[in-house]
Amino acid sequence: MAKTKRGKGLWNTPSRGRGTCPICLSTRIKLLYSAANSEGKQLKVCKKCSSADAKIADQAVSTVNLGFRGRLRRELNQRKTNQ
Numbered sequence: 001m002a003k004t005k006r007g008k009g010l011w012n013t014p015s016r017g018r019g020t021c022p023i024c025l026s027t028r029i030k031l032l033y034s035a036a037n038s039e040g041k042q043l044k045v046c047k048k049c050s051s052a053d054a055k056i057a058d059q060a061v062s063t064v065n066l067g068f069r070g071r072l073r074r075e076l077n078q079r080k081t082n083q
């Protein structure tokens with residue numbers, strides 16, 4: 001079986017399989033795992049969050065077009081703590 005989470009295969013995926021995790025807000029992390037929220041929507045999350053339950057996945061924020069910029073990450077963290 002091919003390794004889908006390692007090596008050259010990742011280079012063909014968008015951003016080489018990396019991005020900002022919508023749950024823990026880790027930047028430049030591999031987003032190769034999926035978690036479902038309470039609506040059954042699948043989210044791309046990091047390995048740490050792959051076991052997150054639906055309640056946690058509901059708090060996920062959109063990281064589309066977020067990039068790897070630290071300033072946005074700070075804003076996201078503030079939004080997260082204000083909830």
Ligand SMILES: [Zn+2]
Nearest residue numbers: 021024046049
């Ligand atoms: Zn995560």
